Amino acid sequence: CGAAALTSLFVDCPGTSSARAGRAAACQGCPNQRLCAAGAAAVDPAEAAELRERLRGVKHTVVVLSGKGGVGKSTFSALLAHGLAADGSKQVALLDIDICGPSIPKMMGLEGEQVHQSGSGWSPVYVEENLGVMSVGFLLSSPDDAVIWRGPKKNGLIKQFLRDVDWGEVDYLIVDTPPGTSDEHLSIVQYLSALHIDGAVIITTPQEVSLQDVRKEINFCHKVKVPIIGVVENMSGFVCPKCKKESQIFPPTTGGAEKMCQDLNVSLLGKVPLDPQIGRSCDKGQSFLSEVPESPATSSYRNIIQRIQEYCDQHHSQEEKTI
Amino acid sequence: MLSFLPEGSNLGGVRHILLVLSGKGGVGKSTISTELALSLRHSGKKVGILDVDLCGPSIPRMFKVQDSDVHQCDAGWVPVFVDQEKSISLMSIGFLLEKPDDAVVWRGPKKNALIKQFVADVAWGELDFLIVDTPPGTSDEHISTVEALRPYKPLGAILVTTPQAVSVGDVRRELTFCKKTGLRVLGIVENMSGFVCPHCSECTNIFSKGGGEELAKHAGVPFLGSVPLDPQLSQSLEDGRDFIQEFPKSSAFPALTHIAQQILDGVSQGSS
Numbered sequence: 001c002g003a004a005a006l007t008s009l010f011v012d013c014p015g016t017s018s019a020r021a022g023r024a025a026a027c028q029g030c031p032n033q034r035l036c037a038a039g040a041a042a043v044d045p046a047e048a049a050e051l052r053e054r055l056r057g058v059k060h061t062v063v064v065l066s067g068k069g070g071v072g073k074s075t076f077s078a079l080l081a082h083g084l085a086a087d088g089s090k091q092v093a094l095l096d097i098d099i100c101g102p103s104i105p106k107m108m109g110l111e112g113e114q115v116h117q118s119g120s121g122w123s124p125v126y127v128e129e130n131l132g133v134m135s136v137g138f139l140l141s142s143p144d145d146a147v148i149w150r151g152p153k154k155n156g157l158i159k160q161f162l163r164d165v166d167w168g169e170v171d172y173l174i175v176d177t178p179p180g181t182s183d184e185h186l187s188i189v190q191y192l193s194a195l196h197i198d199g200a201v202i203i204t205t206p207q208e209v210s211l212q213d214v215r216k217e218i219n220f221c222h223k224v225k226v227p228i229i230g231v232v233e234n235m236s237g238f239v240c241p242k243c244k245k246e247s248q249i250f251p252p253t254t255g256g257a258e259k260m261c262q263d264l265n266v267s268l269l270g271k272v273p274l275d276p277q278i279g280r281s282c283d284k285g286q287s288f289l290s291e292v293p294e295s296p297a298t299s300s301y302r303n304i305i306q307r308i309q310e311y312c313d314q315h316h317s318q319e320e321k322t323i
Numbered sequence: 324m325l326s327f328l329p330e331g332s333n334l335g336g337v338r339h340i341l342l343v344l345s346g347k348g349g350v351g352k353s354t355i356s357t358e359l360a361l362s363l364r365h366s367g368k369k370v371g372i373l374d375v376d377l378c379g380p381s382i383p384r385m386f387k388v389q390d391s392d393v394h395q396c397d398a399g400w401v402p403v404f405v406d407q408e409k410s411i412s413l414m415s416i417g418f419l420l421e422k423p424d425d426a427v428v429w430r431g432p433k434k435n436a437l438i439k440q441f442v443a444d445v446a447w448g449e450l451d452f453l454i455v456d457t458p459p460g461t462s463d464e465h466i467s468t469v470e471a472l473r474p475y476k477p478l479g480a481i482l483v484t485t486p487q488a489v490s491v492g493d494v495r496r497e498l499t500f501c502k503k504t505g506l507r508v509l510g511i512v513e514n515m516s517g518f519v520c521p522h523c524s525e526c527t528n529i530f531s532k533g534g535g536e537e538l539a540k541h542a543g544v545p546f547l548g549s550v551p552l553d554p555q556l557s558q559s560l561e562d563g564r565d566f567i568q569e570f571p572k573s574s575a576f577p578a579l580t581h582i583a584q585q586i587l588d589g590v591s592q593g594s595s
Contacts (some may be wrong), residue, residue, distance in 0.1 A: 027417070067379050068348010068457045074489075092537035101346050101493040102458035143492060145498035146346075148461045151431025179348045179459060180433070181426040208561050209353075214378040216426040223428065243523035249552050253561040276529045283488040283531065 011226075035159040050165075051162055055195050057169040058093070059314040063188065063226065066203040067213030069179035072234040072240035073203045073274075074103040075282055076301075077176035083286040083305035085131040085304075093124060095161055096135035097188055098178035099147050099154045105137035109285025115136055121166035134165050151183035158187045172312070179213070181220040183283035189224045198315050200268065201231035203309060204260075206236055206252035211260050218264055229311050230305055238274040239296075249274065270304040272297050331398055333535040334442070336449040337371070338505065339590055340470070340477040344492030344501070348459035350485045351514035351550070354560060355582070356456040359481075361567040362412045362583030367536040367542045368451035371402060373441055374415035375468050377427050377434050385416040387563025393418045398446035414445045431463035436466060439483035442471035447471040452586075459493070463498040469504045476537075478505030478590070481547065481582075484538065491538050498542050509589065510545035511535050512582060519574055547585055550578040 018296075020027075027033045077094060085092040096104035105111050114127045116140045122134030136147060136157060149157075158260070175192075178184055189197070200221050204214040208241045216229070221228050233256060239246050252258075262267040275297040281288035289298050334340070353376070360370045374382035383389040384406040393414070394401045402412035416427060416437065427583045447453060455472070458464055480501055485495040494511070499507050513535025521527050529552065539546035555577035559566035570576060 004417060011384075039446070060555040068349060069379070070485075070490075098552060099511070100462055101496070103492070106489055106492055144495050145497050146467065146503070147495035148462050148500055148503060150466060154462065180426045182378055183463075186428065186430060192426050205349075207557060209381055212423065213381075216375065216378070219424055220426040220428055221399060223426065238518065238529065239524060240520040240525055240526075241527060242525035243520060245520070247518075247521060247554060249554050249557060251530075251558055252556070274529055276527055276531075279487045279530050294518065295361050297480040304502060308393050 001307070009316055032126045036037070047159075047163075049190055051159075052195065054163055055167065055173075055192075057250065058167065058195055059171050059174045060198045060315070061173045061175065061192060061195055062198055062229065062308060062312070062322050063154065063175045063177065063192075063200045064201050065177050065185070065217050065221070066179055066210075067181065067215070067217035067220075071179075071203045071205045071210055072232075073175050073179070074098070074107055074290075075086050075278060076201070076203055076232060077174050078104060078107040079287065079289055079292060080305055080308065081131055081133075081174050082170075082289055083302065084172050084174075084309065085128055088130060091169055092132070093167050093170045093173045094133045094176065095160065095165075095173060096133070096176045097158050097184050098151065098176060099157060099184065101135050101178060102135045102137035103282075104133060104135045104176055106285055107282045108133055110138070111143075111285065115139060117249065118166065121164045123168065123242050124165060151167045155187040158184060158193055162173040162191050170227065182218060186224070189226060197226050198312050199227040201229050202266075203234055204231060205234055205250045206248070206256040207250045209255040210250075211254060211257070215260065215264065219264060227296075228266050229308055230269035231257050231261050232269050235269040235274045236271035269307050270300050272300040272304070276294070331559050333444065333446050334475045336367040337447055337475070338451050339452045339455045339473055340472060340475060341586070342455045342457060342472075342480040342506065344465070344481060344497050345459055345483045345490075346461060346495070346497035346500075347370040347484060347522040350368050350451045350459075350483045350490055352510075353456050354556070355387045355481065355483050355514065355550075355579075356454050357382065357514055357557075357560065358538060358566060358579045359583055359586070360411055360452075360454055361565055363452055363587070365567055366583065366587060368493055368562065368587075369410055369449065371412045371414070371447050371453045373445070373451045373453060373455045374413065374417065374439055375455060375464050377416045377429065377437060377443060377464065379458060380415045380417035382413055382415045382456055382574045385560050385563060386411070386413060387561075388413065389417060389423065391418055396446060400446060401445035402445055408426075412439060412447065412450070419595070423553075434463050435467040436469040442468070455491070461496060465500065466504075469506060477506065479584060479586050481509050481510040482511045482544075483514055484511060484535045485530045486534040486549075488534060491534040492529075494535075494538060495542075498544070500539075508515075508542075509586065510547035511542075512547045515552050516549035519556070545585070547582045548578045550575050567595050
């Protein structure tokens with residue numbers, strides 16, 4: 001066979017709302033090209049205004065991301081929601097945009113709940129008075145129902161979640177995402193550009209197999225101009241309940257999140273050890289923080305949540321100063 | 324869309340195609356794909372892995388070939404061989420990225436276009452098995468891959484889960500996906516099923532236990548086995564080493580080789 005090496009054919013999509021959408025070199029051969037060139041893929045200004053109006057009452061938005069699956073995004077999102085809602089004076093909203101694998105209903109103990117409609121739109125499902133949740137999980141009638149949708153349909157539902165849900169006044173909107181850097185992520189950033197995303201919290205586990213995907217996610221955030229609040233290293237070591245010795249089940253062979261954060265100049269919010277009770281609480285739909293308050297993992301989570309809260313408050317007061 | 328079995332096509336020399344799926348992320352699809360390939364190789368088979376996870380391609384690193392390039396020949400793209408003997412060949416978007424940290428930020432249509440090319444344009448040659456490793460979910464990549472592979476009549480799919488309910492919940496949906504797309508389920512693997520402390524041998528069910536086995540029973544599909552958490556396996560994957568060759572006494576070895584044996588038995592019973 002000949003020896004012509006394939007250099008990268010895949011210069012990135014300029015973004016469907018970019019001025020070059022459909023016209024960039026990378027657009028050649030993309031099935032979406034005509035759509036983009038006609039300006040149809042960008043967020044319609046009237047739509048953007050509608051979203052802005054609808055989400056006017058949202059003070060802070062935190063998006064929970066990871067390039068890698070199964071690192072604990074939903075677990076973290078659920079605990080962040082519980083942690084912030086512990087302050088009864090704050091209104092917290094948790095939006096699950098993982099359309100294919102919605103874990104949030106189960107983790108929040110809301111499996112089987114359905115969404116109700118009222119004159120003002122879809123009602124979030126409330127765990128507590130000050131903690132409301134929305135997920136495609138609530139729209140499925142059976143646990144076996146699969147959402148086998150291509151990108152455009154997923155984007156449509158995400159838009160509905162933002163436009164048609166009556167979120168009301170919200171101090172913190174937490175958005176849980178699926179793994180990757182695709183439709184869901186582009187859409188949420190696009191639709192929420194009307195508001196301010198305070199920042200993204202990026203979850204990883206210590207091993208390089210995760211980090212290599214997470215670096216991509218960090219680059220995605222830079223590309224779409226979403227500030228990074230910081231990185232959480234989950235499943236960071238396991239202490240045997242019997243002999244109390246530590247094992248690295250997911251070894252940080254390339255320095256773990258700590259080195260990655262140093263290299264990429266992002267903040268390491270904290271490391272959370274593996275505790276079998278975390279998974280158990282998630283399966284039971286209970287808050288691990290309340291169930292096992294004495295676990296080292298609980299103190300790690302609480303410290304991280306506090307740092308996120310401080311970041312958002314600082315962000316808010318900076319905003320006020322510039323007005 | 325091809326409606327005949329393309330004899331002269333690049334998949335013409337591939338005897339069996341199987342997909343590794345999961346509704347859930349991070350359960351070990353790429354790990355199982357890799358270890359299955361290694362086990363089959365040790366049984367004397369020629370294996371290819373097609374990695375259709377475009378956002379998070381893990382396969383190249385698991386074979387320590389992440390810096391390799393893809394070359395073109397008359398028949399199409401040449402897959403990357405992991406060794407001189409050409410016993411395992413790979414294709415992944417990981418080989419096509421200029422900078423490994425660059426995010427592939429593509430919407431569905433562009434992902435679908437590349438997947439079609441991956442299925443049609445890679446010159447696999449003669450293979451006993453082509454393993455297709457997928458990202459989590461039931462979306463563009465999965466729909467496109469199954470559609471593109473349909474004329475080649477894949478053997479079926481292995482579904483990977485971890486034991487806890489949150490994972491099993493997503494894998495139930497993947498079972499529905501298989502049913503709806505007419506993809507046969509070869510069986511379910513329960514990964515990360517228990518951890519034996521290397522210091523004191525106490526077994527802890529970090530991610531619970533039994534959920535995968537129960538799901539297989541409930542869904543009426545074969546249960547291919549439970550693979551325990553094994554730091555030597557994680558380390559091998561990090562370093563791109565052949566776990567099957569180098570760690571035959573490690574805790575995950577029996578389960579992993581048993582999965583491969585069941586696939587081989589299924590195939591020799593003339594099921595395809």
